[in-house]
Amino acid sequence: MSSWVADGWLADGWLAGAAVSSDFFRDRSGGGCIQENKLFCPDWAINNLDRYSDPTLQHLVLVVSAVAAGFVIAFSLAVLAHRHRFLSSPFLAATGVLYTIPSISFFFLLLPITGRGAVTAIIALTAFTLQIIFRNMTTGLRNVPPEVTEAARGVGLTATQVLWKVEIPLAMPEIIAGLRIATVSTVALATLAVFANGGGLGAEIVTGSNxxxxxxxxxAGSIAILMAIVFDALLLLTGRLLAPWKRVAL
Amino acid sequence: MGLPLGALGLFGEAFQFVFQGREAATGGVTVGGLDQVLELAAKQLEVTLLALLVSLVLALPVGVLLGHYGKGEFVAVSAGNAGRAIPELALIALMAAAVGVGLFNLVVALAILGIPPILTNAFVGIRQVDQVSVEAARGMGMTDREIITKVELPLAVPTIMGGVRTSAINIIATATIAPLAGILTLGDFIISRNVYGDAGVLAGAILVALMALALELTLAGIQWKLTSPGLKIQRT
Incomplete structure (x- = not known):
């Protein structure tokens, strides 16, 4: 699996895909519905559903890698900013810039450095998720009542123990809320990875130059929406398991 | 992995592309140059602002009224969640393929992306206003209209503008792929690599990034202007 992440899934041509488009057009010569390009051709969909399994898997890899990397980085930044308050504003500004730069533009800013492929797409998507996760986590940590942390220190916990045993668990609903927003947005954004030659469901939307x-x-759009819904539901469930004392708001 | 020196060279070429133009990758004609850059940038800004305006006009009053009367929470909040799940590329592609290309359709598609964050944040922002303040205002004899404009809206400015900024970022990012829907924005430099070459692609990417940042900064400035002086003292 790691090899296709490194090499890019598509041939090196632009959006390319001769491999993608040629069998695609062969398929199109099949039924009348396809030739007339009607809004939705159920027969074609049923017969060709298997062609979507690889793009779906690639999409999944893009999203999970980007959100996982984003979570690790943003989590560390939030812990640092919580310890040293003066870091909070610069971190917020820096992640804000990364959030604001459109992903599609980010892909091509990275192009001279990381080239074309899934890695480039994952870096850009990761950069997008940082602000959402960081902001939610710092809000969560800040909302922990001071009485609680004082009580924790009173019973003899060190600052590190207070963080991991009291503050982070209490901030869990906000952390999960940030993860949900980041994940759902990333599933939608990852369709653009096709422009970085990063594969995913976008490659089934822009097939060749078509x-x-x-x-x-x-x-392809429906699979992306479905994937977003499934991720959202899974994270919602995780949130309830991790913070059983508080129902995470829908 | 490109060498740093090679990368630097490409940035130089991108710079040249923006200010002087370069020969098209297809040969012959010159592409890029300030005239074309400004034209495409103006188009991207026009499309973005139009879509943002449409989103504001449609979503802000609804969100504010729902928030004020405390109705339709499920709709207002779900809209925000559902909006995030819309794949931008599929939306633009489907709009172009099924409805047709053109400015109107593009603005409609972009507004579909822009409405949810504004609606949700307007609702949440108004709803979060301390009910004690609202009751005090009512006690002083303010009408619903006055409560909304003089109490709730000023207090909700940060949340509402947060939604507007999210919308703006989403819209300007998606306006970059507008050439797929027949409207040439700065994204054309990125998407039509076969014409503009790598220098054009990089130039487009830089220009789009700068434009998005400029829009975000402008909106942050507007938010600062809209925030009442009393609230600025509390929020450090």
């Missing part, structure tokens, strides 16, 4: 195949757009 973006007019409606059934394909609808299927």
């Amino acid at each position: 973006i007019t195949f409606k059934t394909g757009i609808i299927i």
